[in-house]
Amino acid sequence: MSELDDAVRRWAMGVYPVEAGAELLIRQGKAIVEGAPWLTDIGPVGGQRVTEIDHVKLWDESRGWSGSERRIVDIARSLMNSRGRVNLHDAVTGLNRDQLELVLAAVAHAAGSHETSRTTSTEEQRGNATLESAFPWPSRYNTIARFRSMRAQAHDAAGQAAGPARSL
Numbered sequence: 001m002s003e004l005d006d007a008v009r010r011w012a013m014g015v016y017p018v019e020a021g022a023e024l025l026i027r028q029g030k031a032i033v034e035g036a037p038w039l040t041d042i043g044p045v046g047g048q049r050v051t052e053i054d055h056v057k058l059w060d061e062s063r064g065w066s067g068s069e070r071r072i073v074d075i076a077r078s079l080m081n082s083r084g085r086v087n088l089h090d091a092v093t094g095l096n097r098d099q100l101e102l103v104l105a106a107v108a109h110a111a112g113s114h115e116t117s118r119t120t121s122t123e124e125q126r127g128n129a130t131l132e133s134a135f136p137w138p139s140r141y142n143t144i145a146r147f148r149s150m151r152a153q154a155h156d157a158a159g160q161a162a163g164p165a166r167s168l
Contacts, residue, residue, distance in 0.1 A: 004039075007051035008032055011042065012080075020110035021079030022053060023137065027102050028072045030065065037061060055080050067094050075103055079110050101138045108135040 005026045012022035025031040031053075032039070038058035042050050055077040062073045071091045078086035095103060108114070113134035 003049060004032060004034055004051060007041070007049040008039070008053060010045065010048060010050045011052050016112050017079045017110040020106040021055075021076040023109065024072060024076045024079065024102055024106040025053065025058075027137070028069070028076075028099075030069055031058060031062070031073065031076075053080065055084065068096060068099055071095060072099060072102070075106070079106060098138070101135075104135045105137040109137070 008022050008026060009019070012018045022032075036058075038054045038061055040052045040054060042052050044050065058073060059077055062070055065073070071094050074084075074086045075091050077084040092100065092103065111134070114136075
């Protein structure tokens with residue numbers, strides 16, 4: 001977690017679909033970065049940084065991203081804005097398993113499933129009701145950043161195996 005992640009979470013707090021869209025972008029690993037033109041600090045609130053996501057600017061600026069990265073933006077944008085429509089047929093078919101887990105957790109959060117309990121009547125009578133999301137956020141914090149790190153290590157290893165670079 002970073003200060004920026006927390007600042008975005010503070011901005012989204014209180015509206016489950018907006019929280020879900022923001023968290024999806026945070027965990028996606030590419031959209032929530034310092035200096036991104038779609039992020040605006042809207043001032044400290046209660047002495048804490050609050051950063052707003054301009055989903056329209058993010059959507060415009062992300063046009064050059066990979067298909068799956070763009071799909072995550074589309075889904076997050078749809079969650080954060082009631083007018084942001086996404087074609088799920090197109091959006092979910094291009095996601096890998098890690099990205100799909102993030103989207104499923106975002107949808108469960110947007111629906112408020114983390115605020116409902118799943119108990120048997122016996123547990124409820126005993127007062128042992130526990131809150132449980134229908135699909136909790138994956139324990140892996142940032143799957144795309146982890147993937148990039150693995151890809152960079154593989155690239156470095158391949159470069160070392162190939163020998164010194166040649167110049168013309």
